[in-house]
Amino acid sequence: MAPFIADVGNRGLGSGASFGMREKPSGRIIGVMSNFVVTPDDSEIFQETKYDEEKSNWYSNVMRDFSTGVDVFQGKFKKCLELMILCVHPDYTGKGLAKKLVKLSEEKGREIGCDVLSIQATNIITYHISKKLGFQEIHRQELDTLTDEKGRPVLDMEFLKTNGTTFLSYLTKAL
Incomplete structure (x- = not known):
């Protein structure tokens, strides 16, 4: 697992606002939703952490750049539940588990006094689930616009298109 994802996951696990689902017979984890609370006083969700792995650094930089300047509070909200990592085991996709995890997160957000939820959709499935549950897009980054210092594309867009991921959406x- 990339260190960047591990850092975000650990922050979510320590928040008390994250959820997991287990398969009854085996007890194995089949779904996870990692969440944490942010307020307008929090300067950045993505810290200035540097890793040894070049790809992990690149990904954390892309996500930091993507989220820079995005105001989830829009001058009217005080406490946000950030829905960060949503994963469902491949054997259980299409059964509504992701939707259930997002709804549980919404209930928890209300319970702990949040007045807004935010999610960064890094794939088309999360994007569509979020839209169906009433989320509104406030920022989008088309991935084909990302280039290296020489102006060359940094992503294999043909591969990403086969996975339905051609943009990031807040x-x-x-x-």
């Missing part, structure tokens, strides 16, 4: 939902 979405919010008022509670």
Whole structure:
């Protein structure tokens, strides 16, 4: 697992606002939603962390650049539940587990006094689930516009298109 993802996941696990689902017979984890609370006083979700792995550094930089300047509070919200990592085991996709995890997160957000939810959709599935549940897109980055210092594309867009990931999207939902 990339260190960047591990850092975000650990922050979510320590928040008390994350969820997991287990398969009854085996007890194995089949779904996870890692969340944490942010307020307007938090300067950045993505810290200035540097890693030894070049790809992990690149990904954390892309996500930092993507989220820079995005105001999930829009001058009217005080406390946001950031929905960060949503994963469902491949054997359980299409069964509504991701939707259930997002709804549990929404309930938890209300319970702990959040007035807005935000999610960064890094794939088309998360994007569509979020839209169906009433999230509104507030920022989008087309991935084919990302280039290296020489202006060359940094991503294999043909590969990403086969996975339905051609953009990053920041979405919010008022509670």
